[in-house]
Amino acid sequence: MPRAVHFEIHATQPQALIDFYSSLFGWSFSKFHTGEYWMINTGPDSQPGINGGLLPRPGPIPGPTASPNAFVITIDVENLDASMAKAQGGGAVLCVPKMAIPKVGWLAYFKDPNGNIFGMMQMNSEAV
Structure with a gap:
């Protein structure tokens, strides 16, 4: 059965969100080997959960502030x-x-x- 294996956060200011999520949840970020992309480690592999990535937002923030602006999930x-x-x-x-x-x-x-x-x-x- 296909499983969720990755999520992505689109960031207008990547470093600001790296600082935010590092401080809030203790997540660690490491630069990926291609382009402006950071891998997110959300915890030890021995615990349930998935890791993700953070990248510069590819366009303007969608819609008015009242509409959701969500993470993107990737399915294996x-x-x-x-x-x-x-x-x-x-x-x-x-x-x-x-x-x-x-x-x-x-x-x-x-x-x-x-x-x-x-x-x-x-x-x-x-x-x-």
Whole structure:
């Protein structure tokens, strides 16, 4: 069964949110090997939970302040191409086409039928 494996926080000011979440929850942040991306460690692997990432916001903050401005979650899938086709067949809209995350896997982002963004990733250490 596909499981949630990663979340992302989009930040207008990355360092400000790194400082905020480090102080609030004790999360640790480490720069990823590509671009402006920080990995978030939310706790020990021996405890339930998932880790995430933080990146510069790709556009303006969505909507008025009364509407949710949420984290993006990524689901681990066995076959990204098949899952992409199934998502689109169910009414999802492709937002970010399939792309390689070097040495990690293949990733794509969708909007579900209600407009919520989610990612799907097929792990593959040979992705380039």
